[in-house]
Amino acid sequence: MLDRATEQALSDLKVVEFTAGMAGPWIGRFMAHCGAEVIRVESRKYPGVVRLYVPPWDRAGGVREEMSPWFTDWEAGKLFVALDLTKPEAVQLARRLVARADVVIENQSSGVMAKLGLAWEDLIAVNPQLIMLSSSGYGDSGPHSSYVTWGPNIEAMAGLGRLSGFPERDCTTTQFAYPDSLSALHGLFAILCALDHRARTGEGQRISLSQLEATVGMIGPQMMDCLAHDREPAKLGNRSLHAAPHGCYRCAGEDRWCVISVFDDAQWRALCETLGLGAWTDDPRFANAHARLENTELIDARISSWTELRSPHEVMEILQSAGVPAGAVQDTEDQFERDPHLKARGFFETIPHLTKGEVVATGIPVGLTRTPGHTRESGARMGEHNAYVFRDLLELSPEEIRGYEEIGAIENGD
Amino acid sequence: MSTDAPVALAGRRVLELADESGAYCGKLMADMGADVIKVERPGGDPSRHLPPFLDDRADPSRGLSFLYLNTSKRGVTLDIEQASGRAIFERLALSADLIIETLPPGRLDALGLGFDALRAVNPALVLTSITGFGQTGPHRDFRSSELVAAAMGGAMYVTGEAEDPPVVMAGAQCSWMAATCAASSSMLALLHAGRTGGGQHVDISMQETTLAVSHISGVGKWLDDGIIPQRMGTGLFASVPSGTYACSDGSVYLMVNRPAHWKALAQWINQETGNQEVLDPMFEGPSSNRIEYRELLDIFISDMTVKHSVDEIYHEGQRRHIAFTPVNSAQQVVRDPHLAARNYFCEVDQPGLGRVRQPGAPYHHSSTPWRIHRPAPGIGEHNHEIYAGELGLEEDALAALAAERVI
Numbered sequence: 001m002l003d004r005a006t007e008q009a010l011s012d013l014k015v016v017e018f019t020a021g022m023a024g025p026w027i028g029r030f031m032a033h034c035g036a037e038v039i040r041v042e043s044r045k046y047p048g049v050v051r052l053y054v055p056p057w058d059r060a061g062g063v064r065e066e067m068s069p070w071f072t073d074w075e076a077g078k079l080f081v082a083l084d085l086t087k088p089e090a091v092q093l094a095r096r097l098v099a100r101a102d103v104v105i106e107n108q109s110s111g112v113m114a115k116l117g118l119a120w121e122d123l124i125a126v127n128p129q130l131i132m133l134s135s136s137g138y139g140d141s142g143p144h145s146s147y148v149t150w151g152p153n154i155e156a157m158a159g160l161g162r163l164s165g166f167p168e169r170d171c172t173t174t175q176f177a178y179p180d181s182l183s184a185l186h187g188l189f190a191i192l193c194a195l196d197h198r199a200r201t202g203e204g205q206r207i208s209l210s211q212l213e214a215t216v217g218m219i220g221p222q223m224m225d226c227l228a229h230d231r232e233p234a235k236l237g238n239r240s241l242h243a244a245p246h247g248c249y250r251c252a253g254e255d256r257w258c259v260i261s262v263f264d265d266a267q268w269r270a271l272c273e274t275l276g277l278g279a280w281t282d283d284p285r286f287a288n289a290h291a292r293l294e295n296t297e298l299i300d301a302r303i304s305s306w307t308e309l310r311s312p313h314e315v316m317e318i319l320q321s322a323g324v325p326a327g328a329v330q331d332t333e334d335q336f337e338r339d340p341h342l343k344a345r346g347f348f349e350t351i352p353h354l355t356k357g358e359v360v361a362t363g364i365p366v367g368l369t370r371t372p373g374h375t376r377e378s379g380a381r382m383g384e385h386n387a388y389v390f391r392d393l394l395e396l397s398p399e400e401i402r403g404y405e406e407i408g409a410i411e412n413g414d
Numbered sequence: 415m416s417t418d419a420p421v422a423l424a425g426r427r428v429l430e431l432a433d434e435s436g437a438y439c440g441k442l443m444a445d446m447g448a449d450v451i452k453v454e455r456p457g458g459d460p461s462r463h464l465p466p467f468l469d470d471r472a473d474p475s476r477g478l479s480f481l482y483l484n485t486s487k488r489g490v491t492l493d494i495e496q497a498s499g500r501a502i503f504e505r506l507a508l509s510a511d512l513i514i515e516t517l518p519p520g521r522l523d524a525l526g527l528g529f530d531a532l533r534a535v536n537p538a539l540v541l542t543s544i545t546g547f548g549q550t551g552p553h554r555d556f557r558s559s560e561l562v563a564a565a566m567g568g569a570m571y572v573t574g575e576a577e578d579p580p581v582v583m584a585g586a587q588c589s590w591m592a593a594t595c596a597a598s599s600s601m602l603a604l605l606h607a608g609r610t611g612g613g614q615h616v617d618i619s620m621q622e623t624t625l626a627v628s629h630i631s632g633v634g635k636w637l638d639d640g641i642i643p644q645r646m647g648t649g650l651f652a653s654v655p656s657g658t659y660a661c662s663d664g665s666v667y668l669m670v671n672r673p674a675h676w677k678a679l680a681q682w683i684n685q686e687t688g689n690q691e692v693l694d695p696m697f698e699g700p701s702s703n704r705i706e707y708r709e710l711l712d713i714f715i716s717d718m719t720v721k722h723s724v725d726e727i728y729h730e731g732q733r734r735h736i737a738f739t740p741v742n743s744a745q746q747v748v749r750d751p752h753l754a755a756r757n758y759f760c761e762v763d764q765p766g767l768g769r770v771r772q773p774g775a776p777y778h779h780s781s782t783p784w785r786i787h788r789p790a791p792g793i794g795e796h797n798h799e800i801y802a803g804e805l806g807l808e809e810d811a812l813a814a815l816a817a818e819r820v821i
Contacts, residue, residue, distance in 0.1 A: 007606075007609075007610065008606075009602040009603065009605060009606040010602065010605070012609070022630075030598070034602055049671055049672070052671070052672075052700050052701070053652055053702075054700055054702035055638065055639035055641075056639065056641065056702065056705065057639060057640070059702055059703075062700075063700055069634045069635040069637070069638035069639065070630065070634075070635065072634055073629045073630070073632070073634050073635075138752060139756060139778075141755075141756055142752045142753075142755045142756045143751060143752050143755055144732075144752040145752075147732045147739075148732065148735055148736070148737045149737050149739055150653075150669045150671060150737055152648075152650060152653075152656065152667065152669050153667050153668075153669055153737050153739040154739075155667075156648070156658065156667035156739065156740070156741040156742065157667070157739045157740055157741070157742050157747075158742070158747065159742050159743065159744045159746070159747040160583060160584060160585075161648070161658075161667070161741060162741060162742065162743050162744070163584035163585070163744060164573075164581070164582070164583045164584040165573075165574060165581050166574070166578060166581060169574075169575065169578075170658065170665060170741070171648055171658050171665065171667075171741045172573065172574055172575075172581060172583075172648070173573075173648045173658075173667075174569065174572065174573050174583065174628070175572040175573065175628075175630065175631045175643055175645070175646065175650060175651060176569070176572065176627070176628040176629070176630040176631050176632075177630055177650075178583070178587070178627065178628075181591070181626070181627040181628075181629075182587075182591060182594070182627070185591065185594045185595055185598060185627075186442075186594060186776050186777060187777070188598045189442055189594065189597045189598045189601060190776075190777040190779065192598055192601035192602065192605065193422035193423060193446045193601065193779070193782070194422060194779060194782070195601075195605060196422060196423060196426070196601065196604065196605065196608075197420070197422040197423075197424075197781070197782050199605070199608060200424065200425070201420070203781055205779055205780045205781040205782065206779075206780040207777055207778065207779050207780070208777065208778045209776065209777040209778075210756070210758075210776075210777075212752075212753070213753070213756075213758055213773070213774070213775065213776055214776040214777070216747060216753070216758070216773050217773040217774075217776045218585060218587060218590055219584060219585045219744075220478075220479075220482040220483075220585075220772060220773050221466065221478040221479040221482050221585070222466075222584060222585060222744060223744060223747065223748065223759075223772065223773050224468075224478040224481070224482060224770065224771065224772050224773075225466045225478055225744075226744040226745055226747075226748050227748050227759065227771040227772065228468055228469070228478075228770070228771065229469075229470075230745065231745070232743055232744055232745060233466070233584075233744055234466075235584070236584070237581055237582075238561065238579070238581055238582055241464075241465040241466065242463075242464060242465055246561065247561075248561070248565070248570070248579045248580055248581070250579070257565075257571075257579055257580055258565070259559075259561040259562060259564070259565040259570070260561075261559040261560075261561045261562065263559070267557075316556075320553075320556045320557060323557060324557065325556075325557035325558060325559045325561075325562050326557075326562065327556075327558075327561065327562035327563075327565040327566040328565060328566065329565040329570050329571050329580050330565065330566055330567075330568055330571060331568070331571045331572075331642050331643070332568065332631070332632060332633050332635075332636035332642050332643060333636065333642055335568055335625065335632070335633055336633050336636070336637070339566075340552050341547060341551040341552050341553035341554075341621075342551075342621070342622075342625075344550070344551040344552055345548060345550060345551045345619070345622075347622055347625070348633060359634065359637070359638070360633065360634065360637055361629075361633070361634040362625055362626055362629040362632045362633055362634055363622060363625070363626065364626065365595055365618070365619065365622035365623045365625070365626045366595065366598070366599045366602060366616075367548070367595075367596075367599055367616050367617040367618045367619065367622075368599060368602060368603060368606075368614060368616060369614055369615045369616070369617055370603075370606075370612070370614035370615075371602075371603075371606055371614065
């Protein structure tokens, strides 16, 4: 019986992951953080890609599977088993893991799960109440469903890359494979909806997610503009169609910036008074948002001449005190060293790491005040939890386990 | 628009007291079948006035952002600044599973409608608050916006060209990601309440969800390798090669990650251009082996791509299992043959406006399919249905509330 006082949101949930890439594993990361038992199936031939990151200072060390910092961000808190799924005995074990699970998450290339004997039809045969999410670049039908993509490809393919950035640039994409994160958050929600349905009806179901379609949906109004009027939506950079000033301004120091966005006349007056531009408060050139949009460049030049003398955090503090939305453009060092707010909220999480002792990682931002969740550990190697999962959870005998190991179905470390 | 299939969130009632930063959360739940009631101030929510507008006519019924973000919801007007409005809100809260709100921290408490007050009348209630910085901490009262969240959340510093100022993504990605996380968190809390009988307050911070979404270039990696992630155009720090490459009629995006993908690409370049150097074994292995040759490899690739059309590189590259994809404009996305074959875009019959085309399902559930159950509501469209039909208010009471501009 679970202890209700320490129970987390997903304490009684069992998840099996057959994931690759990043859009799948991040779902399991959230679920493990919220108390679910998440078993991540890998094979030595196809380790999770986040394991492949080699820090530039450790080039000679090559790939060290448990050392990648991204491993913590995408994979921490799970149980890791290594199976050679090209062997039918390994597939039998995988099915036994699925038989005792509530949820399966997979984002293999199209057709791989079926080829392995782990398609939806195979899995509901062993677990009729199963919920299974398949997440792929293009979805599971359509002429290009077998094509390969990564998150950054989708950012450009979905139209987001060409709509983003300054007008003189062809395409602007993030450094953080945005479609992977957004697909993971949509996939998580889709699974939780299916769990709600199952709690009421007992019925499981299959969910298919196209990362391309989830990403196009995130620029819905721009797409509607295009669909209705057959034209390219405005490419705005940091500007807004309905607010001014609205931009990113240079501050004192090397590559230091702050943002300021003014949405109403009260904020405009507060900005003017703070910058010593009292005369502008009743200047007709800036009387309302429409007028300010017309004269944005004039305003931006005056703001820059003020921000250039100050640090981004100083600008933020002064303007926020006056009620004007403003923020420092923070790099990683700012986030960790110069953000007292994140520190006070305990946002960054210190996680035990099997080889490094402990690591600090970006928090999981679920915001559950009563069941906040936590991350058990990081740094597991492939197959780290083989013994625990096959002996303790599947209750195989030592002889059975040895048999699977001898034929290479269960893969153990070197 | 409607089918007979069941909905995943049948019987879930949600009150939405949210501006455009949180409305996507309610849309996600409403399109999965929750009964989401959007509570607007009398006269309508200011987000109805956000551009762009259908046919460029600046009319509060034509805002594309509002029409998109509020599908499948019912709408009422209510002034919770007035005592009689608050009394009605409390009655609605009695029958709700979830309230989504985007007011400044502490505002609901000040109105007597905070989590503790609402829990006293409805112990299983989940209250999800979406704000710029969350409900606690020294910046909790800071004003936020899409720009502020992108800046403070680390997404902006690493986006764009090194020689340009930092830049945000198009749309309102940080707000909508916070709203998406809020939808998942709300479901987590609802599932937990279903087992234990106890609701909770969900505290979503746009700064934190932005940090989480951008964590690949975040604090964990920096603390480990000491490298502060920078803006570097469309190329990616840890994938070599990666980024956009010019073709004869546009551009393509390429990302190479696994060693096998590099070998396939090198062979293709060699076949197309006769380049022998590209086959050098020193370029093989994980991306880290290629980092110092990034510019050289970009030249090798461009020499090939520039001689071909986007479609040629895309389809031949894919035939070779190399992740080449087109860099699409919005007009190319709406004409994309793959999306068309999947019937991705849908039409919503919007009263007075006709059929309005928009993006469709982000996911497909086999038993409880995503669908738009009704168009975005007009101002106060369901006042009578909900206040008279469900709360049982008499006609003269409704008329009095309208006269006092409570509804």
